Amino acid sequence: MIDRPKLTFWVLAVLACVGAWVALALGASRAAGAPGVQTVSDRAGEWMSRTLGVELEPRRVIVTDELYYPNSRAEVWPGEPGVYRIRPEIAQLARGPWLSFEDRGPTLLGLHVVVHERLHRHETVACWEQRPGQIDVEEGIVDALALDLLPALAWHLYGERVRFFAQWGHEVAAIRALSRFGSGARTWRDRPARMWRRALWAADCAGREAMIAAAAGRAAVAG
Ligand SMILES: [Zn+2]
DSSP: OOOHHHHHHHHHHHHHHHHHHHHHHHHHHHHHHSOOHHHHHHHHHHHHHHHHTSOOOOOEEEEOSOOSSTTOSEEOOTTSTTEEEEOHHHHHHTTOOOSOGGGHHHHHHHHHHHHHHHHOOTTTTTSSOOOTTSOOHHHHHHHHHHHHHHHHHHHHHHSOOOOOOOSSHHHHHHHHHHHHHHHTOSSTTSHHHHHHHHHHHHSOHHHHHHHHHHHHHHHHHHO
């Protein structure tokens, strides 16, 4: 004889299992129909080219664990133009949000990695040699712009309103602060500051250096 609380427990446990299997099955079937990482990357590239008014060069995606840095999720190699490499699990996540609410974080991280890699330009990726203890300026420029574009892009691709978080926190904070001084905007969120970050990304090495020097000069005067 099973008493009532126990029965309730078992019914709930069985329902939870069924729920999990239904969620998994739905996830699997929707994943099968989701576009591959190359398609997501191409669509993101087209949308960004339109939005930025700058034609982004096409990029072939190589899904591989052969990356230079053990901790990186994806890489652009200077000796490998027209290509970026991405780890298989990140490529999988970039295909679209299809499981439960809890999965949206890592899922959209995949899109973030794709957008970030698409924004590394071969002609500017090596503008600065990073010295120990200094921030990586190129990563800050790229990730700050990725974060400016991602909410609207996620809406365009998936019809989802999502918050994204910096992959390069210190670098993004530094570029945002510079954009405020460089543009004279009240905060880094204001349109002039956003436009300044776009212009910084679009500039060549000398242009980037000049913009940063001018912004840093104004920041120093402002104290
Ligand atoms: Zn990067």
